[in-house]
Amino acid sequence: MTISRFAFPTPIHFGAGARKAVAAHLLEQGCERPLIVTDRGLSALPVLAEFQSHLGGLDVAVFDGVFGNPTCAQVMAGAAAFKAHGADCVIGFGGGAALDVSKVVGVMATHEGDVLEYVWDHPSVRPIVNELPYYVALPTTSGTGSEVGRSAVVSENDSHHKRTVFNAKILARAVFADPELTLALPAAVTAATGMDALTHNIESYLSPAYHPLCDGIALEGLRIGAHALFDAVTQPGNLKARADMMMSSMMGAIAFQKDLGSVHACAHALGAVCDMHHGLANALMIEPVLAWNREAVPAKFDELSHAAGVHGGGAAFVPWLRQLKARIGITGGLASRGVTEALLPRLVPLAATDFTGGTNPRPATPADYERLFRQAM
Numbered sequence: 001m002t003i004s005r006f007a008f009p010t011p012i013h014f015g016a017g018a019r020k021a022v023a024a025h026l027l028e029q030g031c032e033r034p035l036i037v038t039d040r041g042l043s044a045l046p047v048l049a050e051f052q053s054h055l056g057g058l059d060v061a062v063f064d065g066v067f068g069n070p071t072c073a074q075v076m077a078g079a080a081a082f083k084a085h086g087a088d089c090v091i092g093f094g095g096g097a098a099l100d101v102s103k104v105v106g107v108m109a110t111h112e113g114d115v116l117e118y119v120w121d122h123p124s125v126r127p128i129v130n131e132l133p134y135y136v137a138l139p140t141t142s143g144t145g146s147e148v149g150r151s152a153v154v155s156e157n158d159s160h161h162k163r164t165v166f167n168a169k170i171l172a173r174a175v176f177a178d179p180e181l182t183l184a185l186p187a188a189v190t191a192a193t194g195m196d197a198l199t200h201n202i203e204s205y206l207s208p209a210y211h212p213l214c215d216g217i218a219l220e221g222l223r224i225g226a227h228a229l230f231d232a233v234t235q236p237g238n239l240k241a242r243a244d245m246m247m248s249s250m251m252g253a254i255a256f257q258k259d260l261g262s263v264h265a266c267a268h269a270l271g272a273v274c275d276m277h278h279g280l281a282n283a284l285m286i287e288p289v290l291a292w293n294r295e296a297v298p299a300k301f302d303e304l305s306h307a308a309g310v311h312g313g314g315a316a317f318v319p320w321l322r323q324l325k326a327r328i329g330i331t332g333g334l335a336s337r338g339v340t341e342a343l344l345p346r347l348v349p350l351a352a353t354d355f356t357g358g359t360n361p362r363p364a365t366p367a368d369y370e371r372l373f374r375q376a377m
C-alpha cells in the first residue's frame with residue numbers, strides 16, 4: 001500500500017496593497033515588536049520606508065545586514081538584532097536571499113549553537129524544539145518563491161559552500177504578496193527572476209515524483225508566467241503583469257515540492273563556481289537541458305506547449321523559450337558571461353551531485369552534464 005501525503009500549508013494574502021494589512025495582522029496575533037529582516041540594497045530604497053509607514057502601532061526595528069549570497073554570519077547578526085530589540089516577531093522583506101535569512105533568524109534567536117548545526121545534512125543535525133517567533137514574509141521579487149518555501153540557503157562564512165536548512169517549522173505563518181512592491185524592479189532583474197519562476201514550473205511538472213496536485217499548479221503557473229513575463233519586463237508599471245509574475249513565482253515554488261531537475265543542478269553549480277545570478281543561470285541552461293529531456297518525455301512537452309500557448313506541439317517549446325529569452329533581453333551563452341571551458345572540471349561534479357538532478361525526467365551522468373554545459377557555452 002502506498003499512501004501519498006499532500007499539503008499546501010501557507011496562508012497567502014495576495015494583491016496590490018496587501019502590505020498595508022501586515023500591521024493589523026501582527027497586532028491580531030499579539031505581536032507588537034517586529035524585526036524587519038531585509039537586504040542592504042533594498043533598505044536604501046524608498047520601498048522599505050514606504051512599507052514601514054504602514055506599520056503604525058508597532059515598535060519596529062530593521063536588520064538590513066543581508067547582502068550577496070547570505071552567510072551564516074549574517075543570520076547570527078540578525079538573531080543578535082532580534083534579541084537586542086526584544087523583538088516578538090520577524091517580518092521578512094526582500095528577494096530570495098533576504099527571505100531565506102529571515103526564515104532562520106527566529107530559529108537562531110531561540111536556539112543554541114550555529115545555524116550550520118541546523119542544516120539538514122549536518123551529521124548531528126540539531127532539532128528545532130523551541131517555539132519560533134511569529135514570522136511573515138513579503139517578497140519584493142518574483143522568482144524564487146522563497147516566501148512559500150520551507151528551505152533557507154545560507155553559505156558557510158569562509159568556504160561560501162551553500163548549505164540548506166530544510167524544515168516545515170520555518171515556513172512563513174502568513175505571506176503578504178503585494179505586486180506593487182515589484183514595480184520598481186529593473187528590467188534585467190525582472191527578466192532573470194522571471195525565468196527562474198518559469199523554470200520552477202517547468203521542472204517541477206517534468207519531475208517524475210507523484211503529485212498530481214502540484215502538476216496542475218505547475219502547468220497553470222507556467223501558463224500565467226508565459227503570458228506575463230514579456231509585459232512585466234518591457235512595461236515596468238504594468239501592475240497586472242507584475243501580479244501575474246508574482247503569482248507564477250509562488251505557484252512554481254509551491255509546485256517544486258515535487259523537486260526540480262537538471263536545469264537547476266547546472267544553475268546551482270554556476271552559482272557556486274561563477275557566482276552567477278540564479279535566474280540568469282537557469283535561463284542560460286534551460287535550452288540544452290530541456291531539448292535533451294524532451295526525448296524522454298515527449299508527451300509532457302506537448303502539455304508544456306499547450307499550457308504556454310505555444311503552437312506546434314512539444315517540439316516547438318524550446319524554440320519558443322529561446323525567442324522569449326531574446327525578447328526579454330537575455331542573449332548569448334555561458335561564454336558571453338565569462339564561463340570558460342577551463343571551469344568544466346569544477347562545474348560538472350557539482351552539477352552531477354546536486355540533489356535537484358535526482359528528479360530530472362531522465363538520469364544525467366557527469367558526461368551528460370559536461371555535454372550540456374558545452375552546448376550552453
Ligand SMILES: [Zn+2]
Pocket residue numbers: 144196200264278282
Ligand atoms: Zn530556482
